[in-house]
Amino acid sequence: MESTDIDIGDLTPVQQAALEQYTAVTGQDVEAAIPLLQRAQWNTQIAITRFFDGEPEVDPVQEALSAAAPQDTRRQETLAESLQFSRHRSRIPPAPRIVPPPNPELNYRPGFPFNIILAPFSLASYILTRVFRIFAPLIPFLPTLLARLKSQDSTRVSNRRSLKPRDTAARFIREFEEQYGSNQLPFRELGYAHSLDEAKRDLKYLLVVILSPEHDDNDLYVQETLLAPEVIAFVQNKDSNIILWGGSIQDSEAYQVATAFNVTKFPYAALIASTPNSSSSSSFATSGTGMGIIAPLSGLLPPAEFLSKIRRAMDSHMPEINRLRSEQAERNATRSIREQQDSAYDRSLAKDRERAKQKREEEEKRKQEEESERKAEEQREQAAHKSEGWKMWRAVRIKPEPSTSDQNAVRVSLRLPDGSRAMRKFEGSAEVEEIYAFVECAELLDSAVLSKEIAKPEGYDHQYPFKLVSPMPRTVYDINSQGTIREVIGRSANLIVEPIDVDDEDDDDV
Structure with a gap:
């Protein structure tokens, strides 16, 4: 102990x-x-x-508690570092969750009459776009406007069929491999919204890559930056915790993402992670917001600079990610402990219910046995009462002993079970049952309470608990023997009264 x-x-x-x-x-x-x-x-x-x-051999509660206390990797910040981190936190732009329509339809293309009517406007738009492209370096806001016009124009004239997000991602991966060959970039074959939810749930980084096939730097960006061995190795490394999602600006989903991110320069990439200002609450895992762009990467970047910006953003954001992971581990451990407690309580409650059920069943069985015994006792008492009533009724109806002058009388000597003997004459014309009735009612024949008015008990069939046997040769005189006493026994007989078990006799008869 x-x-x-x-x-x-x-x-x-x-x-x-x-x-x-x-x-x-x-x-x-x-x-x-x-x-x-x-x-x-x-x-x-x-x-x-x-x-x-x-x-148990392994304590689930202790296991959950040991898993609930991960190493605290949260750094100890000074006041200046906290203020600097707070300023950095406020500059992180949000990464909205873009969900395309569930049933995308084909892009609307006007018919031939409308094309003729809209032809002058299309020509004017084309000329203005070319003019803006020439004067774009001189006016700061023109690149943004030109990019929007170009995106709208490419969306308007594109013959690409709109698909569901998963199918759009699969088409982008297929076309990417057809144009740039087989590669090891782990593009996620899911929609942007699903990839964002996965990164938020697992506290990983989401690297979004949006390409514009019509851009002059697109092919060079893909071949020298995205397909660089060091970039592929970094993205594939499990320790990087990166989910890679890519899309073409010609697709509706990628266009909506670029518009939400305010993309003004292609090619474009962005590193997205859980932002401190919206993920500190316990409802982070189920919240609809909480993801921010911690590293926007616009334009043509060398592989080294591309990776340097990503690593720098990840290093600066790592304390917040570690804090969130610690909180998530604590929540999981608390939930595990609660589940263990609930499971133990349910098992205990189930056993208590089983014990109560067994106790009720035993109590019901005991009551049934007592009720059966009580009914059997009542039946025995009723049977004994009816048997006594029948004996009194039958004793009154036993015929008197015939006189000595009756030549038809039969003399019978009876040896009773207690060893005593009884001698009596019976009318020769009486049945054998008369002898049985005499033996059964012998004690009542001299009783003063006998009366002719005694009625036979209703529904009672008396069974004699003995049989009459002649010793030499042994002959059993059954109560149902056919014929009179004179015909069955003769003028005289010595008979033995042998007790029998009524129940055993019934079994033998069956």
């Missing part, structure tokens, strides 16, 4: 109440109860279950 040095006075009121409840149910000593309650985290239901069922 374990011993403990803990004083009961040192326990909290909650622990004292748990100890009192536990000892009241189990009857265990306090010295042995306290260590068991400590191992059960002072959960009374778990402790009671372990007392009756035994403790």
Whole structure:
């Protein structure tokens, strides 16, 4: 038995109440109860279950607690670092969740009459676009306007069929491999919204790549930057925790993402992660927001610079990611402990219900047996009462002994079960049942209470608990023997009254 040095006075009121409840149910000593309650985290239901069922080899509660305390990697910040980090936090632009329509339709293309009517406007738009492209370096806002016009124009004249997000991602990957050959870039074959949700749920980084096939730097960007061995190795490394999603500006989903991100220069990439200003609450995992662009990467970048910006953003954001992972681990551990407690409580409750059910069944069985015994006793009493009533009724109707002058009389000597003998004459014309009735009612023949008014019990069939046997040669005179006493026995006979078990006789008859 374990011993403990803990004083009961040192326990909290909650622990004292748990100890009192536990000892009241189990009857265990306090010295042995306290260590068991400590191992059960002072959960009374778990402790009671372990007392009756035994403790498991591996304690799930201790496992959950050990997993609930990950190494605290959160850095200790100074006041200046906190203020600087807060300013950096406020500059992180949000990454909205873009969900295309569930049933995308084909892009609307006007008919031939409308094309003729809209031809002058299309020509004017084309000329203005060319003019803006020439004067774009001189005016700051023209590149943004030109990019929007170009995106709208490419969307308007594109013959690409709109697909669901998953099918759009699969088409982008297929076309990317057809144009640039087989590669090891792990593009996710999911829509942007699903990729964003996965990164938020697993606390990973989402690297979004949006390409514009019509851009002059697109092919060079893909071949020298995206397909660079160091970039591929970095994205494939599991320690980087990066989910890669790509799209073409010609597709509706990628165009919506570029518009939401305010993209003004292609090719474009962005590193997205959980932002501190919206993910600190416990509802982060289910929140619809909480992702921000921590590293926008616009334009043609060498592989080294591309990776340098990504790593720098990840390093600066790592403390927040570690904090969120620690909070997530704590929530998972708390949920695991709660599930273990609920499971132990359910098992204990199920066993209590089973014990109560068995107790009810045993009580019902006992009551049924008592009821059956009571009914059987009542039946025996009723049978005995009817048997006495029948004997009194039959004793009155036994014919008197014939006179000595009756030549047809039959003399019968009876040896009774107690060893005594009885001598009597019977009318020769009477049936054998008359002798049986005489033996059965012999004690009542001289009774003064006999009266002709005694009625035969209704529904009662009397069975004689004996049989008449002639010893030499042995002959059994059955009560149902055909004929009169004179015809069956003769002028005289010595008969033995042999007791029989009525139940055994019935079984033999069956």
